[in-house]
Amino acid sequence: MSSPRSNPADDVQLSFITEEQKAAAEKEIVEHSKRIEFYLTEYTVELLASKMESGEFVIPPYQREDTWEPERKHRFIESLLMGLPIPFLFFWESPTSGKLEIVDGSQRLRTIQQFILGGMVLGELENLSSLEGMSFNDLPESRQRKIKNRSIRGIVLNEHADEQARFDLFDRINTGSKIANKAEVRRGALVGPFLNLVIELAQDDQFAALAPVPDKQAKLREREELVTRFFAYGDGLDGYEDRVSPFLFAYAKKMNAYLTENPTATDEYKKRFGQTMKFVSEIFPYGFRRTRDGVATPRARFEAIAIGTFLALKENPALTANQISVAQWLDSDEFREVTGSDGANAIARLERRIGFVRDRLLGIVK
Incomplete structure (x- = not known):
């Protein structure tokens, strides 16, 4: 009984990739990977709001505008209250000041600050309609503590990441936006x-x-x-x-x-x-x-x-x-x-x- 025939396309593909090409590909990956050095971190909602309020988180010029409409802010807070997953925050660690520059997540962080410390009043909500017209301080103290203790993960590009790495990261995160x-x-x-x-x-x-x-x-x-x-x-x-x-x-x-x-x-x-x-x-x-x-x-x-x-x-x-x-x-x-x-x-x-x-x-x- 003859063995199954291999796919001719597979044979052609293998014949095209040389050892030199593989080595060049590996070298390219290594070189680009050197520019991306990061560590993971985790912050409570209370700490995020506090760092925004104190200026510990730096909003770069390209994210100066507060572009979220009230409806989008309220929907985000509703997601936070419901315990839905929140996307990672991305930061870059300044080599001079040690402060964290926000690479991605400024709108979410602004919204958290405005809700926890700024007196934001919630508008129309999709699921938590009983909270409409309420601010953070209107919630029971036990619920306030639970919200403050909720944590959100972040990724910090360390001080060795160059400006192109920061640009690439923001560009890829926001593809299609x-x-x-x-x-x-x-x-x-x-x-x-x-x-x-x-x-x-x-x-x-x-x-x-x-x-x-x-x-x-x-x-x-x-x-x-x-x-x-x-x-x-x-x-x-x-x-x-x-x-x-x-x-x-x-x-x-x-x-x-x-x-x-x-x-x-x-x-x-x-x-x-x-x-x-x-x-x-x-x-x-x-x-x-x-x-x-x-x-x-x-x-x-x-x-x-x-x-x-x-x-x-x-x-x-x-x-x-x-x-x-x-x-x-x-x-x-x-x-x-x-x-x-x-x-x-x-x-x-x-x-x-x-x-x-x-x-x-x-x-x-x-």
Whole structure:
């Protein structure tokens, strides 16, 4: 009787993986693991509220906003009271102060502080409806003690974890969550002259008029994300590998160092941004919006127009608005296709949409 035949696909797969590849994979895992050093901890609810109140827990700039709506806060407290599992808290241990910076969990910690020490009054609840309209101090003392004694686990990245490790951790924890988290994290993890410039330009009145964003996105630094992309992509895509987040992080870190050593260059970047926005305002009737009454700025459309315009002006500084009409192609199917969201971050798509606008402004129609 013949033995069962092996799956040909298995044989092919085995033949492709060499010992050198296995060794390289192991080396890569080890190198990245070195950056992630942590320890587990556990805090009572009472201690968490106390540390928030005293400032022992540091809320970084990218988590300054109290973004939870009352309904979400009340639902979280209801979960806490019911004894449901609470997700881990993540901290980073400052090597200088020894305080713990909140990497993930600031909204939960704020809510605990507000309920235990801040007099929060519970609104409509799904299961504990008899508690509606009550605060922590309205509960029986025995229940207050039980709530205070409840513990929540935390993970602390120790002082040896670098800024990229903190960024990666926050990014992975929040995968699929609010759109601007990466801009928020860069804001806190990479404090320096470049991020200061980005923050300043994001608040520019002309830019705000050209690039409207919904209130929630504005609070989550969406305009800062757009400004960072403008400079990063405008300076070239060397090292870009279809992943926006690490590319922008590396660029922002490099630019902080560059502007620290060359502070006068800040004015050059500010001038670049101002000239580009002025030109856009003169020739694009809706700015970066799709329609006159649009209330949002699609990222792909912004990248195409903003960076395409900058590169056209860079190639031909004498270019003027009265030489150009965008009406022929701005509402075309081709422009809609190149600024579509399908595979938007692939480098080929990114280069194509930027090049499309650049070439039209320069009068180069391929």
